[in-house]
Amino acid sequence: MAGVVFFSSASGNTARFVARLGLPALRIPIRPAEPMPAIEAPFVLICPTYSDGQGRGAVPKQVIRFLNDPRRRDLLQGVIGAGNRNFGATFALSARVIADKCTVPVLWRFELAGTDTDIQKVRAGLQHFRGMECLTV
Amino acid sequence: MQAVARAINWNRLDDEKDLEVWNRLTVNFWLPEKVPLSNDVQSWATLRPAERELTIRVFTGLTLLDTVQNTVGAPSLMPDAITPHEEAVLSNIAFMEAVHARSYSSIFSTLCLTREVDEAFRWAEENPHLQAKARLILDEYKAGADPLKRKIASVFLESFLFYSGFYLPMYWSSRAKLTNTADLIRLIIRDEAVHGYYVGYKFQRGLERVDEARRAELKDFAFSLMFELYDIEQKYTAELYDGIGLTEDVKAFLHYNANKALQNLGYEALFPPQVCEVNPAILAALSPDSENHDFFSGSGSSYVIGKAVATEDEDWDF
Numbered sequence: 001m002a003g004v005v006f007f008s009s010a011s012g013n014t015a016r017f018v019a020r021l022g023l024p025a026l027r028i029p030i031r032p033a034e035p036m037p038a039i040e041a042p043f044v045l046i047c048p049t050y051s052d053g054q055g056r057g058a059v060p061k062q063v064i065r066f067l068n069d070p071r072r073r074d075l076l077q078g079v080i081g082a083g084n085r086n087f088g089a090t091f092a093l094s095a096r097v098i099a100d101k102c103t104v105p106v107l108w109r110f111e112l113a114g115t116d117t118d119i120q121k122v123r124a125g126l127q128h129f130r131g132m133e134c135l136t137v
Numbered sequence: 138m139q140a141v142a143r144a145i146n147w148n149r150l151d152d153e154k155d156l157e158v159w160n161r162l163t164v165n166f167w168l169p170e171k172v173p174l175s176n177d178v179q180s181w182a183t184l185r186p187a188e189r190e191l192t193i194r195v196f197t198g199l200t201l202l203d204t205v206q207n208t209v210g211a212p213s214l215m216p217d218a219i220t221p222h223e224e225a226v227l228s229n230i231a232f233m234e235a236v237h238a239r240s241y242s243s244i245f246s247t248l249c250l251t252r253e254v255d256e257a258f259r260w261a262e263e264n265p266h267l268q269a270k271a272r273l274i275l276d277e278y279k280a281g282a283d284p285l286k287r288k289i290a291s292v293f294l295e296s297f298l299f300y301s302g303f304y305l306p307m308y309w310s311s312r313a314k315l316t317n318t319a320d321l322i323r324l325i326i327r328d329e330a331v332h333g334y335y336v337g338y339k340f341q342r343g344l345e346r347v348d349e350a351r352r353a354e355l356k357d358f359a360f361s362l363m364f365e366l367y368d369i370e371q372k373y374t375a376e377l378y379d380g381i382g383l384t385e386d387v388k389a390f391l392h393y394n395a396n397k398a399l400q401n402l403g404y405e406a407l408f409p410p411q412v413c414e415v416n417p418a419i420l421a422a423l424s425p426d427s428e429n430h431d432f433f434s435g436s437g438s439s440y441v442i443g444k445a446v447a448t449e450d451e452d453w454d455f
Binding site: 009010011012013016050052053054056078084085086087088089091105106107108111112113115116117121122124125128129 | 164326338397400410
């Protein structure tokens with residue numbers, strides 16, 4: 001069974017998305033001084049994007065720190081990216097960067113705090129994704 | 138008593154978002170000279186006269202909004218700034234709006250006849266819908282107006298009002314026309330996203346300092362201003378796009394962007410998903426490689442599973 005771990009900056013878009021999702025979720029803290037959540041089980045990561053026009057700096061530093069631990073990385077099942085299509089080719093780029101690094105799929109991408117359609121898709125998808133997990137474990 | 142003059146210290150931040158956005162905006166700095174607009178001369182010649190007139194008018198309307206934001210909007214937000222760094226970011230925003238306004242004149246001087254452009258500037262001054270939306274926003278920018286309502290107006294200009302205009306270059310680009318012009322417009326679209334995000338973020342910080350009744354008042358104000366602006370945008374859109382039969386397509390794009398503008402303020406969507414289904418060709422023009430990564434339904438979309446990259450913990454600094 002895959003849980004949800006997310007990062008959201010002070011603007012709170014991703015946090016609002018996760019709140020509407022209504023699933024138990026652990027938050028990666030904004031401040032480096034705060035402790036990382038304890039991860040014991042497989043999880044899906046929801047991550048916003050902060051890249052410049054060239055795609056640099058897409059993955060938030062705190063998410064990099066979080067994934068720097070190989071035990072956490074091993075439990076990562078997939079990634080959901082957030083961003084804004086206004087940023088063109090770098091839309092939700094952080095999800096692609098993490099997917100490449102960790103060899104997991106990009107499950108979904110949404111803009112800002114997501115639409116009702118995004119919420120439905122991700123909620124249903126995560127249930128199904130959990131189901132698939134059960135078959136393979 | 139005189140106020141003490143203070144120097145800005147970027148090594149002492151009250152709000153880290155200020156530095157994050159400053160860095161983003163300065164790294165993204167650009168000028169229209171960087172885009173080879175003259176490569177669109179041949180493409181421009183393939184447009185029919187009515188299409189050319191429409192394009193010039195749309196760009197003139199955008200110039201007007203950028204001018205408002207450059208000379209009035211962004212500067213009017215400065216006295217309300219909570220941190221000195223916020224003022225510095227706003228000065229960058231104000232200047233980039235001037236670059237945007239200047240860019241449309243670069244497009245005009247490259248592609249159009251002076252007579253055509255002069256006619257469009259006259260049209261902009263006389264067009265009731267364009268004037269009405271500018272007036273609604275300018276009313277909120279007035280000295281002595283409510284600082285949080287001013288931010289709402291600013292976000293609606295940056296994240297909603299531009300999009301009846303931005304639609305057209307994305308449409309031409311999706312048909313392989315005026316593709317260099319579209320490249321320039323994408324740079325503007327990128328900047329406006331950061332501007333709307335930042336001012337919306339500062340609005341939400343401001344909301345944290347006021348009581349429940351005031352929050353309810355501001356939310357009512359935001360939604361009724363959105364309704365008023367939308368009503369004008371509908372008419373503006375119909376007047377411009379009825380001739381080439383694109384009005385309904387543009388309206389879906391308006392609904393989609395209105396919802397994003399509200400999200401920048403921390404509010405929920407106004408328009409339901411079924412009226413926000415933007416033409417996929419327009420979405421693709423906006424963000425190439427914007428196909429949905431629908432891994433969940435396995436609908437054959439191009440979800441990305443990473444190429445296996447062997448990593449050491451030490452090089453895990455992407």
